Amino acid sequence: MELDIAEFRKMEAELHGFELPDFSMKFYYDEMRNARKFRVSSKGVNSSDAVEYDYILRGIAFACKEEELNIDDLFKRIKLQPTAKELRYNLLVNGHKDFWRGLNRNSLSEFIDWLERNPIYIHYVTLNNLYYAIVDIVDSLWETQSQFCFSQEWVCLLKAALYEVVCKNKEEFYAILGHYEYPDVSDQNIRDFCMEIVCFIENYGDENDFYLECFRQMLKTNAKQGRLLYAQGEEKGELIREYYQMRISRCYMFKNSFHHFDIEEEDMKMMRDVRLLYDGKEFCNYDFVESTGNKLIQVADAVVGLLSNLFHFIDITTEEEFLNLLQNATPKQKKNIKSIAQLIERSEEKNITMLQNLNDISITRRRGRFLTLMQIIV
Incomplete structure (x- = not known):
């Protein structure tokens, strides 16, 4: 190379x-x-x-x-x-x-x-x-919602919000990743994968966290699109x-x-x-x-x-x-x-x-x- x-x-x-x-x-x-x-x-x-x-x-x-x-x-x-x-x-x-x-x-x-x-x-x-492994989920949002990629600082705050809630509830999040073989989520499972993370945030996240709520709403949109670019195509579970x-x-x-x-x-x-x-x-x-x-x-x-x-x-x-x-x-x-x-x-x-x-x-x-x-x- x-x-x-x-x-x-x-x-x-x-x-x-x-x-x-x-x-x-x-x-x-x-x-x-x-x-x-x-x-x-x-x-x-x-x-x-x-x-x-x-x-x-x-x-x-x-x-x-x-x-x-x-x-x-x-x-x-x-x-x-x-x-x-x-x-x-x-x-x-x-x-x-x-x-x-x-x-x-x-x-x-x-x-x-x-x-x-x-x-x-x-x-x-x-x-x-852990941070490096999961923030690709955030980066995947910009393929279908590039209009909301306001700045690098904004992206980092969304990643931080996801990382914080995952750190407090690791085992529950691992179960989602493992079930859908992240980072090789199949096309037909993208919607369910996104919606399970949405439910995870609703169950464990701080409802007053502005950035976490923004991420949740954007993830729902990606579920409808059936796209999550960086959560697919890699070695299953790696x-x-x-x-x-x-x-x-x-x-x-x-x-x-x-x-x-x-x-x-x-x-x-x-x-x-x-x-x-x-x-x-x-x-x-x-x-x-x-x-x-x-x-x-x-x-x-x-x-x-x-x-x-x-x-x-x-x-x-x-x-x-x-x-x-x-x-x-x-x-x-x-x-x-x-x-x-x-x-x-x-x-x-x-x-x-x-x-x-x-x-x-x-x-x-x-x-x-x-x-x-x-x-x-x-």
């Missing part, structure tokens, strides 16, 4: 409102929560973890020469045990499951301090599996087939940079079949490397673990609970959480963080909570 990236880059930049990133950097990646295949049947989904946790592709980026980072100095400072084959977040926190307690570990402090003192940026994209496209998009968005991915066999196979073109010329700006032999990939892996645990902490911690933790926090905990916030802020200013799925309601909500917590720290 050939992919001429010029138009893709332009569309994505316009969609999310950022300038095309034409600078040159070296990106190092690792991933987390790769569900491989995310499927639904009449019995539910094949992985509850794929619903509870986002897929994450993250790591570090820098413009300087690799030797300027003095990576060997970092490994001396964190004092990994001789039995450790490679650096991982769990080793930095001595296996602590509690993110807040982990912030008190000397090895994690050394790691965060090294990140902060060097010209390193943190980059990440995330994919909410909500997400692969994640390699997220790697591809990083390569073409940052076309002047080089991207080093940790080895992932399935994605490697898929990416070999994609020829990237720019101005009609083929280029390749990525490779896959074994983490055990590359310390910068190991740093990327540790960053993935750090941010994953940070975002989970943000998701489950109320502002009141956070204030109580701060009151009893050690100087090390306060310094580390503030340093992480500054690292993320530095990276966001460079526009290398969430260039995908900015409209995912779970991400925007988390981002708002993150800003609130960081303001409390300051």
Whole structure:
């Protein structure tokens, strides 16, 4: 498959409102929560973890020469045990499951301090599996009702309304998807499929939710039309087939940079079949490397673990609970959480963080909570 990236880059930049990133950097990646295949049947989904946790592709980026980072100095400072084959977040926190307690570990402090003192940026994209799987139902509305596609913000609010009601009633919604073999609903079942979702909203939705009511009315219209474009023609029950496209998009968005991915066999196979073109010329700006032999990939892996645990902490911690933790926090905990916030802020200013799925309601909500917590720290 050939992919001429010029138009893709332009569309994505316009969609999310950022300038095309034409600078040159070296990106190092690792991933987390790769569900491989995310499927639904009449019995539910094949992985509850794929619903509870986002897929994450993250790591570090820098413009300087690799030797300027003095990576060997970092490994001396964190004092990994001789039995450790490679650096991982769990080793930095001595296996602590509690993110807040982990912030008190000397090895994690050394790691965060090294990140902060060097010209390193943190980059990440995330994919909410459930959101990504169901919002095609909203996108299908525009084929028959394009006059109501007022703006990108409007579309996102409709998607958010659907996602919110589904999150509160997952099993009931899974049953509908599984029964009609979504995303391969047959032509003769489109009307019933749409009307079952209408009934689902009537039974479980907030009747005062303006956007949910708009979606319900539009879905009724689509039921009469017998059309739901993106709910048809795919593998029965297969909500997400692969994640390699997220790697591809990083390569073409940052076309002047080089991207080093940790080895992932399935994605490697898929990416070999994609020829990237720019101005009609083929280029390749990525490779896959074994983490055990590359310390910068190991740093990327540790960053993935750090941010994953940070975002989970943000998701489950109320502002009141956070204030109580701060009151009893050690100087090390306060310094580390503030340093992480500054690292993320530095990276966001460079526009290398969430260039995908900015409209995912779970991400925007988390981002708002993150800003609130960081303001409390300051």
